[in-house]
Amino acid sequence: MLLTKERSPSPDFSPLAFCEDLAPLPEYKAAGTIQVDFAGLLSEPLQLHEDLASGCGGQLWPAGMVLAKHMLRYQRESLKSARILELGAGGGVVGLSVARGCTDLEHPLILSDMVEMEALMQHNISLNKLDEKAKARVLNWGEPLPQEIVDFKPDVILAADCVYFEPSFPLLMKTLHDLFALTPTATVFFCYKKRRKADNKFFTAARRAFTVTEIKDEDSPVFSKNGIFLCTFTHQK
């Protein structure tokens, strides 16, 4: 996999102690821009600026890499007419990989996160000249869905490494419920890395509320050894 980095000077560290306590950063990195091509799945590599100054979503997380690669390898065809929303997008690795790798998406996809991450999402969209294929929007879990999302009616939801902070579990669950209320046929592609026992609480609630189906991926034997799980959530009939 192509993964190169031009480092710029390290930022002062950073409002992340809280995040790092709950989900140790994969590796603390200085701000900089990396290129990823997912073992050639992207013919033109994606450039991703990483900067932890705005929050822990400012660097790539392992489940994001796994979900991005999975979507490129297995889902490209199915996404052509999809209305795609990414939750907790951080720098946007998953959504931007889809935007770059799916040449004929009918609808621009939406990357969403908290307001602190909006500038980084937008920066990465522009860095990759994907302004016509992706938008950066604020979507706070647990709050009413923004009108633009309600009108968009997403039917493919991407969420990677969004389970790491127990108080936010009910907020994320509420947003998922709201999205299924909007589009009962939606599919959530959910990838997460289990870090602590409390993560089970989220999955117990998810299994009660949705149909949770493990997804097969040729890399499963490798990433599952690292505690990473890939599944879909669909509406319970």
Ligand SMILES: C[S@@+](CC[C@H](N)C(=O)[O-])C[C@H]1O[C@@H](n2cnc3c(N)ncnc32)[C@H](O)[C@@H]1O
């Ligand atoms: C561990 S990072 C994962 C980032 C990215 N998905 C990846 O895999 O590289 C979790 C992301 O969820 C976002 N997040 C956390 N709580 C949130 C909330 N209440 N509403 C919206 N986004 C939230 C964070 O800002 C962060 O970008």
